[in-house]
Amino acid sequence: MTLAQRGRWVTFTGLVLLALVYVRALVFTPTEATQGLAQKIYYIHVPAAVWAETSMIFIGLASVFFLFLKDPRLDRFAEASAQVGVIFATVVLTTGPIWGKPIWGTWWTWDARLTLTLLLLFIYLGYLVLRGAITDPGLRARYSAVIGICGLVLVPFIHFSVLMFRTLHPQPIVLKPSAPSLPGVMLVTLLFSFGAFTILYIGFVMQTYSIVLANETRVDG
Amino acid sequence: MADGVASLLALDVPQNGGYMVAAYIVAAVILVGYAVSLYRRSRDR
DSSP states (O other): OOHHHHHHHHHHHHHHHHHHHHHIIIIISOOBTTTBGGGGGHHHHHHHHHHHHHHHHHHHHHHHHHHHHOOHHHHHHHHHHHHHHHHHHHHHHHHHHHHHHHHHSSSOOOOHHHHHHHHHHHHHHHHHHHHHHOOOHHHHHHHHHHHHHHHHHHHHHHHHHHHHSOOSSOOOSSSSSSOOOSOHHHHHHHHHHHHHHHHHHHHHHHHHHHHHHHHHHHHHO | OHHHHHHHHHHHSOOOHHHHHHHHHHHHHHHHHHHHHHHHHHHHO
């Protein structure tokens, strides 16, 4: 079985799990009293945000190692992870404003967390545009590695922006030093969703990596 | 009495289910759309 075929199965599994997350979140998880049903957006928004940031961390690390090792697999992985990162960042930046409208009364505000997340999406897009613009493989890999490392530096600022600046965005209630302040049933739904998004990320990257590899082979051939 | 309290509590919960439905549909369209595009891209090779 090829990497693309395995990736297809992993993606299919991830989509089935995502459907189960929808059922659990919408039917079996209680409605939060102060925010109402809009709070349930949290179960897709947060895992997508975690993977939008983690994907950039992986790109940054792969870029650092690429600059030392010159292994093309690291460059290919970084490109695949960037394509998938755009998808998760788009989910974050669409579900976030849909939650913000009923809770904050506005779709968007130039809050530190929101603005830095938008910058993350622009770094992803810049990374992919740069790769499309440079034909020399060695140069393309080196230049895009530099952007990948810039993205890696940005991620801690995104995560800690709610602590570093006065912001509208809620403080972390799970990824924080003390115990999660989320009721057990909601935490289980969130972790289940995080698992589904993790499998989707793996499946997406496996398929995208095989497409990137095939495109390279076609160009070389 | 109990019904009255329940209806008062229900009134206090914001009625914003439409936003939740919209967010879940948007997320599904993006994720399933990307999965389909990957399937088609790998089939076209």
